[in-house]
Structures are given as C-alpha cells and as structure tokens.
Amino acid sequence: MTRYLSIFLTFARACLVRDMTFRANFVLECVTSLGWMAMNLAFYLLVFTFTPEIGLGTGWTKEPFFAFVATGMIINSIVQALFMPSAEELTEMVRTGGLDGILVQPLDAQFLLSMHRVDFSAFANGLVGVGLLCWAIPRLPQPPHPIAILLYPLLIACGVAILYSLVIMLAAATIHLGRNQSLYDFWFYLTNFSRYPAEIYSGPWGGPLRALCTFVIPILLVVNVPARVIAQPLTEQGGMMVAGTVFAAGAALLISRWVFQTALSKYRSASS
C-alpha cells in the first residue's frame, strides 16, 4: 500500500512539474474550467428568478441548492483531477496497442491505468465548490448538525468511490468496443443525473428512474446524500441513506474491479 502511495505521489509530482512547465496553459485551463462552472451557476441563478425552490416542498431553496451544487463541484473535481485523464488515455491505448506496455509492468494494471495522470487544473472547480459551500452554509435555514459535518467528508469519499467505479467500468468497455471516444461524453451525460436533487425525479416515469439511479447505478447517491446531510436536517431516513451510500460505494468498487479484470482478460494486443 505504501509502495503504491509512493508511486502515485511520484506520478502526481511529475504531472505537477509538467503543468508548471507550461504555466500559462495551466492558468488558462483553470480559467476555462471555472468559466464552465460560472456558466452553470448563472443558469441556476436564472432558474431561481422564476421559482423559489426546485420542486414544491422539497426544501431545495436557493441556499440549500447551492450547497448541493457545491458538493457536486467538489466530488466531480476530485474525479476529474485524479481519474479522468488516465481513463481517457486508456481508450487510445487499447486502439494503438499501448496497453501492452502497461500490462507487463510489475504493478497492478488498474492502479497504473486509472491513476498515472493527475490534472491539477481540475482542482480549481473543487476550490470554487468549497468557497460556494462556505457561502451557503451560514445562510441555510437550519445550521448543519455536528454529526453531519463529521459525516460529510466520508460521504464525499463515497461519492468519489462510486464515480471512480463508474469510470473504470466505462473504460473497461473500451476493450470490448476497440475504441470508445464517447467515454467522456457518456461520463458527462450519466453524471448529469446526479447534478440535481433526487426529488425532481417523480411521477410515473421519474419514480422508476429514481429507483434505477439509486439502486442499480447508484449515481443519485453520489451528490444527493452528502448534500442532504449538510444542507437539510438529519432524519432517520437520512441515516439509512448514509448507510446505503457507504455500502453502495464498497459494492461499486468491488464490482468495477471484477468488470475491469474480466475485460483485461479479453484484451488482444493491437500492436505488431
């Protein structure tokens, strides 16, 4: 474990050195990334000019909703920074045969393939998320319970674990498809479901969709549970959701590991 941590830190240091070599590009990437966030925040502000809350009686008024958005920004920035760059490279490695070089290394292939690149500019969104959370928390109708503050980092970690598992399973699909240029798009579209409170998925179609995105692909647990814990009063149902999220994160990691290993066993080199 210590060996893997040390190797990961070496990767991270190398990526940081690379980023700092092209400082202007790094700053530009941070700015454009923040631009995307600013645009989304502007959209939410526009929505709140037409409505006092997202869904009647849901409690997602402006400040709690912005705490929700901030939580999503923090979780997504961690995944974008630590795992997405490597996963995107995998799609090209499979097509060109570059994966062979990774498989002969005396290290765990999943670790090498999912964590060898770190995009430090993606952390900019996370910092904005933290800032937005700090703005929203004092303005919440009810201040967060001390237990909620303790649970919040754990649930953030669970959210990251669920998304990481999803990235790994999508990357594994590359091995079957030969090329998966849509990986990033699919990631974006799927995580789109987690960007809004689960309460919006109601009615004859929304109910089953909510169940699907909670129990089958637990994408709705990723942001909803930590955001609910911090922005809304703790309830017994909330406690069940916390336990469910921890369980879902563990299960997602195990399943994604199995899916990835199975896909690797079917890999046939593309190089000569």
Added chain:
Amino acid sequence: MTSAASHSAPSGFLARRLQGLRIWWTMLVICLEERLVYRGDFVLGTLMRFLPIVTQVFLWTAVFGATSSGSIAGYSRNDIVAYYLLTMVSRAFSSMPGLASGIARSIRDGSIKKYLVQPVDYVGYLLAARIAHKLVYYAVATLPFAGVFLFCREYFPPIPDWTTLGAFSLSLVLSFLLGFFMEATLGMLGFWFLEVSSIVFAYMLVQYMLSGHMFPLDMLRGIPTGVAGVSVADVVRFLPFEYTAYFPAAVWLGKVQGAELVRSLLVEAAWVVVMIVACRIAWWRGTRRYSAFGG
C-alpha cells in the same frame, strides 16, 4: 477554328466541374466508410445525446411545480420540453465535434501539408467529411429521434403549416453551414497559435450558453444589461450563436413569424456568408505564413 474553341471551352469547363464533383464524391464515400469502422462507438455516442434532455424535462417540471405561474418567459411546461427536444434537432445539424481541434492538430503536427500539395481543397474536404459524419449520424439517430418525439408528442403544439416547416428546414441547413464555418475558422487560428484547445473550450462555453442550448433565450429578456431599455436578450440577438440552436426551435414553436421570420432567415444567411469569407481569408492568410513541422 473560333467555333471549335467556343465549343471546347464549355466542354472543358464541364469536364473540370465533373472531375471536381467526382473527387468530392470519393472524399464523401471514404469519410462514410471511415465513420462506419467504429460503429459501436458511434452508435453509443449517438444514443447518449438523449440523456441530458431527460434531466432537463424533470428539472423544469419541478420548477413549474414550485411556481404558481403556468408560463415562464412565454413558455409553458410543454413548450419548454418541446423546445429542448427541438434544440437537439438544431444541434444535430450545427454541432461540429472535433472539427476545430482537428484542424489545429493537423496544422501543429504538419499533416495539413498534404492538402497543400494535392489538388484537393482542404475546406471542401472537411465539408465532405462533415456531411458524411452527419449522414451516418442521421441514419443512426433518426429512429431514436422519431421514438422520442413520438413518445413526447403531447408536449408539442400541432404540426406547423408548410411555410413554417420550410422555414424550419432552411434554418437547419443554414445552421449546419454556420456551425461548420464558425468552427473551421476557429480551427484555422491554429496557423497563428498552434494550440487552440483553450480558445475552442471558451468558444464552446459561450456557444452553449448563448445559442439557447442551455435554456430558451427569451428567458434573458428580463435580465438588464445596465443600459436603460436594453436586456441581455437584446445583446445576444446581435450574435450568430442563436441560429445554431434557439432559432430553428423557435421557428417550429411559432415564436418567430411573418416578417420577423423572413428577416431572421436573411440574417442567418448573412452570417453564413460572413463566416465562409472569414474561413477562406483565414485559410488563405494562414497557409501563407505556415511552416511545416513534422516528417
């Protein structure tokens, strides 16, 4: 002799035109075959584009559920759903994924030089490639599009008259051309900057928000700019972006009619001409300052 010359001139012209068309057709067929090599990836990418609309439908249903008003910026809940579905059709024509970055990459790695020595017009080749891309996309996407529209038919107003349908179709064709030449011009900036990924990303951001892809632009009418009597919507109307998503959808929904519809179509056509000229100038000036890199 004079008579023979006058006869050979048109036939020579015709032969050249036919030869040009043959080259263009060959490029189209090659690009179609290239697109179909990775069919799984392409089908997956096409089907996924329907996912965001689902969240938008639920989001706006929740927003309308929480507000006492049955209309937001002149849109009912059904109008909003229909609007988002129609902008998907607009974007299916005007979005050009990978075009600008592809041009910049070929400038950077030197592969563009083969187009400088071959009797092939690079912009024409890119246009053929993009038409091929779109043809394959429509072939794959028609069925899911038809299914989604049939499923959501209750959200739509009655099918418009033939004139509106004609204007809608024309606006889509123009949005394809506008989207293509805007992105191609952006890619040509690679002659000056080499790396344009950040510029492309910034363009995408602006385009996403100001095209009406994110929300109906009519919602910006109530947002002041600081100048008396001028809203953000008024400013956005002076830009070409709305023609790549908002405008075709607004035409179908009857938000733009009569003289306003004709005026808007003419403005859209004018933007297409402006971008074609800009693209040609960028290509002409760029290739004159270009130095080949790579083997």
